[in-house]
Amino acid sequence: MFWRRSAIGCIFLGLIASLGGTPTAYSFDSATSSVASYTLIAPTSEVPSGLLARAVIAAGAGCPALSGSTSSGRTFNLPMRLRPKPALAGAAYSAVDVCDGAIPIGTESAMVGSRVIPASLPSRIERIALTGDSGCRINEWEVQNCANTSAWPLARISRNIAKDNPDVIINLGDYLYRELECPVTDQSLCASSPPPPGNLPVTGSAMSWIADAIIPMQPMFDAAPILMVRGNHESCSRGGIGFFLFFSPQRSTALQCAPSIIDGNVVVPSNDISPTWNATWQVGDTDATAHTLDLEVIDSAYGGDLGVDSYAAIQRPSYVAAARQVATTQPDEAWLLTHRPIFGMTSSQITGSGPVWVSPNQTAASQGLLGGFDLLLSSHIHVAQAVNIPGQPAQLVVGNGGTDLDPATGYDTPIYGPLSNVDGSPLSPLATPYPAPTNTWTDVRFGYIIATPGARTKSWLLEHRDERGKPFATCSVANRLAKCRVTN
Ligand SMILES: [Fe+2]
Numbered sequence: 235m236f237w238r239r240s241a242i243g244c245i246f247l248g249l250i251a252s253l254g255g256t257p258t259a260y261s262f263d264s265a266t267s268s269v270a271s272y273t274l275i276a277p278t279s280e281v282p283s284g285l286l287a288r289a290v291i292a293a294g295a296g297c298p299a300l301s302g303s304t305s306s307g308r309t310f311n312l313p314m315r316l317r318p319k320p321a322l323a324g325a326a327y328s329a330v331d332v333c334d335g336a337i338p339i340g341t342e343s344a345m346v347g348s349r350v351i352p353a354s355l356p357s358r359i360e361r362i363a364l365t366g367d368s369g370c371r372i373n374e375w376e377v378q379n380c381a382n383t384s385a386w387p388l389a390r391i392s393r394n395i396a397k398d399n400p401d402v403i404i405n406l407g408d409y410l411y412r413e414l415e416c417p418v419t420d421q422s423l424c425a426s427s428p429p430p431p432g433n434l435p436v437t438g439s440a441m442s443w444i445a446d447a448i449i450p451m452q453p454m455f456d457a458a459p460i461l462m463v464r465g466n467h468e469s470c471s472r473g474g475i476g477f478f479l480f481f482s483p484q485r486s487t488a489l490q491c492a493p494s495i496i497d498g499n500v501v502v503p504s505n506d507i508s509p510t511w512n513a514t515w516q517v518g519d520t521d522a523t524a525h526t527l528d529l530e531v532i533d534s535a536y537g538g539d540l541g542v543d544s545y546a547a548i549q550r551p552s553y554v555a556a557a558r559q560v561a562t563t564q565p566d567e568a569w570l571l572t573h574r575p576i577f578g579m580t581s582s583q584i585t586g587s588g589p590v591w592v593s594p595n596q597t598a599a600s601q602g603l604l605g606g607f608d609l610l611l612s613s614h615i616h617v618a619q620a621v622n623i624p625g626q627p628a629q630l631v632v633g634n635g636g637t638d639l640d641p642a643t644g645y646d647t648p649i650y651g652p653l654s655n656v657d658g659s660p661l662s663p664l665a666t667p668y669p670a671p672t673n674t675w676t677d678v679r680f681g682y683i684i685a686t687p688g689a690r691t692k693s694w695l696l697e698h699r700d701e702r703g704k705p706f707a708t709c710s711v712a713n714r715l716a717k718c719r720v721t722n
């Protein structure tokens with residue numbers, strides 16, 4: 235199949251040129267035809283170790299082996315399983331195949347073909363990288379400069395996260411932003427960006443996923459296992475097929491966004507949220523601060539941002555499941571990961587005279603179910619943000635991972651709470667307004683967070699770093715409160 239590999243390799247080199255990257259760094263692994271390989275955090279119900287190996291390979295090349303050794307000295311050499319592709323995906327996903335393998339418990343070193351992949355989590359996690367909202371935006375109203383790593387810094391962020399040597403990475407979603415063909419007038423910005431597929435009612439394809447995520451994220455992939463949250467850009471009508479093929483942490487969900495034919499038209503599912511899942515880690519850097527941290531992962535790909543409607547009732551079981559899991563297992567600490575924020579603020583430059591709180595459907599769907607959580611982690615708003623609502627866990631927004639940032643100003647602390655209109659009246663009869671925030675903090679710069687344990691148990695120091703890896707702000711998180719300040 236050499237011709238196939240060469241042809242795809244040429245396409246990749248073209249993409250890489252538009253990414254400002256170094257072609258040799260991302261060329262195929264000649265032994266395996268591997269485009270990329272990475273280790274996903276997965277539910278232990280899927281894989282006992284909580285870690286899945288994935289490989290993206292040239293279509294038809296055949297899955298490589300997953301090999302390695304365990305702490306007891308046992309070696310393994312396991313076949314990887316081909317993930318099925320939707321039957322109707324056709325040309326949009328014909329270039330690559332994706333392979334999947336369960337990393338055994340106790341693994342110390344692992345390889346996919348001849349590529350080394352992260353093999354394990356440390357017995358105690360001390361360093362967590364947080365990022366989200368990363369692709370290069372090409373749509374009706376905006377064309378980001380995908381060819382410039384200052385204007386679209388995902389590759390730089392990825393490299394600097396790797397340099398910071400995290401134990402684990404959390405990506406809060408929104409990977410796929412190339413939703414239109416590069417306009418004729420903007421060829422200097424995105425000349426070789428893959429256009430949307432012509433054969434499906436979706437905006438993403440294998441090639442746009444490779445350009446927006448798979449290639450620029452490879453340094454991160456090499457650094458640590460990564461937990462991937464689904465964003466609204468991964469709804470089925472956008473990048474959903476690719477999300478479930480590449481990044482879904484379940485072994486059986488590769489076809490979740492599969493198109494079907496209804497009344498002669500090719501359609502994809504809508505409101506197809508996946509079940510809440512969780513990961514439980516041992517965290518802390520000393521015996522005194524060691525404790526269990528549970529992460530509940532919500533699929534908030536749908537629901538809109540402006541009001542409360544019937545979708546809130548569709549979404550609510552996701553939060554019920556998360557609350558029930560935490561109530562049952564009683565971890566020392568629990569974080570809720572949901573792409574759309576529960577207490578996030580967009581800029582008043584965007585909303586004008588309307589309320590700034592997003593996303594009300596998530597806020598309503600989760601109401602009364604947040605008592606067991608210490609922290610809410612989201613992205614979706616393209617800023618770095620922290621919000622404290624009285625009596626509720628702090629909300630952090632980490633949406634500054636590369637896609638074009640939101641307006642630089644317009645983040646004054648509102649005098650009205652989430653689920654309220656600006657005059658304090660209820661936004662909807664379907665939900666009760668929260669009190670106004672005690673304080674908020676927003677910074678509009680590209681970057682990511684490195685989270686390390688604080689001096690006391692269940693406390694964290696979050697260092698915001700820019701795309702060059704330079705610290706610019708810190709947040710201390712303790713007792714369900716986040717206190718942030720700019721340091722640079
Ligand atoms: Fe986004």
Ligand SMILES: [Fe+2]
Nearest residue numbers: 408465466614
């Ligand atoms: Fe989003």
